Amino acid sequence: MSAIDDDLKPLLHREPSSAEARLLRAALVYHPRKEAKRQLLRRLGLASWSVTVAIALVNALTKLGLRATVAKLISIWAGLVVALAVASAAGVYSIYTTTHHIDAAYVPKRAVPSASDYTRELGAVTALASAVAAQADELTGSRDDISDAGVSSNSAYAPPPSAKTTTTTTLKSITLTDEIEYLELIRTATATGQASRAQSLLAQYTKTFPQPRLAIEAKVLAIEAMLAAGNTLGAQRASAAFLQATPKHVLAGRVRAILASLDGPNADAGIP
Amino acid sequence: MNFLHALRLRQMVDLHWSSLGRALRNFGVADADLDDALQQAYVVAATKVDAIELGKERAFLLGTCVHVAARLRRAKGRAREIADYDLDAIASDAVPADVQLDAERAREDLARILDALGPELREVFVLYEIEELTMAVIASALDVPPGTVASRLRRAREEFRVLVAKRGRHK
Numbered sequence: 001m002s003a004i005d006d007d008l009k010p011l012l013h014r015e016p017s018s019a020e021a022r023l024l025r026a027a028l029v030y031h032p033r034k035e036a037k038r039q040l041l042r043r044l045g046l047a048s049w050s051v052t053v054a055i056a057l058v059n060a061l062t063k064l065g066l067r068a069t070v071a072k073l074i075s076i077w078a079g080l081v082v083a084l085a086v087a088s089a090a091g092v093y094s095i096y097t098t099t100h101h102i103d104a105a106y107v108p109k110r111a112v113p114s115a116s117d118y119t120r121e122l123g124a125v126t127a128l129a130s131a132v133a134a135q136a137d138e139l140t141g142s143r144d145d146i147s148d149a150g151v152s153s154n155s156a157y158a159p160p161p162s163a164k165t166t167t168t169t170t171l172k173s174i175t176l177t178d179e180i181e182y183l184e185l186i187r188t189a190t191a192t193g194q195a196s197r198a199q200s201l202l203a204q205y206t207k208t209f210p211q212p213r214l215a216i217e218a219k220v221l222a223i224e225a226m227l228a229a230g231n232t233l234g235a236q237r238a239s240a241a242f243l244q245a246t247p248k249h250v251l252a253g254r255v256r257a258i259l260a261s262l263d264g265p266n267a268d269a270g271i272p
Numbered sequence: 273m274n275f276l277h278a279l280r281l282r283q284m285v286d287l288h289w290s291s292l293g294r295a296l297r298n299f300g301v302a303d304a305d306l307d308d309a310l311q312q313a314y315v316v317a318a319t320k321v322d323a324i325e326l327g328k329e330r331a332f333l334l335g336t337c338v339h340v341a342a343r344l345r346r347a348k349g350r351a352r353e354i355a356d357y358d359l360d361a362i363a364s365d366a367v368p369a370d371v372q373l374d375a376e377r378a379r380e381d382l383a384r385i386l387d388a389l390g391p392e393l394r395e396v397f398v399l400y401e402i403e404e405l406t407m408a409v410i411a412s413a414l415d416v417p418p419g420t421v422a423s424r425l426r427r428a429r430e431e432f433r434v435l436v437a438k439r440g441r442h443k
Contacts, residue, residue, distance in 0.1 A: 010401045011429070020436050024377035025383070027402050030294035036307035037289050043311070044318050046282040050275075055282050180319050191343070250311060253304045 039250045043214070045176060179214050185220045195229035220251045223258060236262055277321045284317060284329050291403065292337055293331070298398045299341035300387060312340045328412075334403060335413030338395050343390065385435045393428035400425050 012024045041047040182205065189198035201221050205212065212218065219242055226235040239259040244253055286380045289310070296309045321427075324332045386394050395414065399405045407425070413420040417425065 010404055011432075012401060012404075019439075020433065023378050023436060024380045024401060027298050027382050027398075028294065029379065030290060030297060032290050032293045033307060036310065037285065040311050040314055041282070041285060043283075044281065044314065046278055050284050051278050054275075054279055055286065058279070058283075059286075135276075177319050182317055184319075191347070196299050239405065250307045256303065271297075 010060055064074065079139075081225050100226050176213060179209055179212065182208065183217055183221060186218075186225070188227045192227070195225055198225040199229060215244060216249060216251065220255060224256060227258060227262075232262055280329075281314075281318055281321050284321075284333065286316060288330055288333050291331055291382060295334055296337050296356055297381050298342055298383075298386060298402055299337060299395065300383075300391075301341050301344055305344055309337070309340050312343075312399060313337050316340075328409075331405060331413045332398060333407045334405065338399075338414060342391065359403075381439060385432060387437070388435060389428055389431055393431065396424040397422055397428035397432065401429075 011018075011020050013021075034057055038047070044099050182201070186198050186201045186205075189195075189201060198221070202218065202225060205218050217234075221236070221244065223238045226238060236259065239255050239262075242255050243259070246252060292313060293306055293310055296306055296313075297303070301309045311416070313333060316336050317329075317333060320332075386398070389397060396410060398408065399410045399413070405413070407418055407421045411421045
């Protein structure tokens with residue numbers, strides 16, 4: 001039994017003075033870059049004061065062994081908010097009925113929609129569905145291609161409704177997750193050798209995301225797509241422009257590596 | 273992403289940032305690519321934060337790091353280099369007997385030994401011996417049967433011991 005236990009014990013803890021353990025201890029030493037972490041938090045929208053304060057509060061209370069207290073505080077706080085909301089709604093309704101002399105027991109009858117209303121709504125829904133399907137085809141091509149490339153169907157990007165029909169709704173409904181998934185689709189296309197598809201998706205990027213939050217990441221993907229398409233000169237120029245514009249960005253190292261691998265005339269041309 | 277998801281993700285960054293960086297380096301990601309790889313791992317976590325089981329955040333993130341490292345390796349075409357690695361180079365480049373092993377040198381030696389293990393053995397070895405995950409968690413993170421994890425770990429340990437001994441003989 002003890003032999004089995006010993007076998008399950010990591011080498012690091014078996015004989016601390018052995019050469020194996022000394023080597024493995026060296027693997028534990030790591031000094032992360034704080035700036036990279038800050039960049040990630042900003043990129044994911046996790047650097048806001050509300051998130052920071054909430055996390056600090058939870059961590060502090062957890063350290064004090066008050067995790068249960070945190071849960072209670074949250075439930076009490078949530079209860080108070082709900083009670084306040086109900087009370088406010090009741091108050092507003094009460095004032096409204098008083099000032100408008102409305103009998104609280106009166107329930108207005110719903111207007112019954114006519115056949116023409118249904119027809120009109122059906123037409124609008126059909127038009128919207130066509131627009132969405134057209135954009136989906138344009139953005140993702142055939143689903144079969146994606147499956148062939150090894151991407152599962154649930155990870156395929158589902159584009160937001162057409163900008164022509166619902167511009168306001170589209171802007172509101174686009175989330176960071178949508179954008180991340182879209183970029184992942186581009187990355188996958190490049191990685192699986194579908195460079196033209198990646199470039200086509202990139203061409204649609206600014207149209208699909210009019211207020212991009214990951215524009216810099218998209219630029220790097222564009223460089224990689226150009227490279228995959230054999231457009232070495234374009235990739236060199238775009239890399240140089242990227243490094244001049246954002247020399248300290250966390251992705252600058254990746255772009256420098258691309259530029260260095262090209263061995264072109266611009267590789268040593270004073271690019272930062 | 274709602275506020276609770278944001279809080280959870282932020283806590284995942286605060287708690288595991290260092291250990292993920294360390295794991296990525298031990299998976300063979302070059303220092304210059306570490307920040308980029310870390311960002312990729314957390315971007316994946318951000319898209320799936322609502323699907324990650326409570327208490328299994330670290331295992332999920334480490335499993336993601338394995339995939340990120342593999343993708344970087346493929347992108348750089350280093351897989352062949354690792355497969356063709358000359359094991360004698362580890363020994364011939366070892367520290368002279370009269371020089372005390374310092375941490376940096378040990379890290380370089382370890383990196384070479386891990387390179388020599390090959391990706392599959394290396395992933396399991398790093399997750400078990402350095403990150404100290406259980407075999408069941410590793411099986412879940414890598415999406416392989418537990419028996420496969422056990423056999424890879426056994427082979428990795430054997431090769432690791434041989435390589436460390438080889439290095440020691442040349443000191």
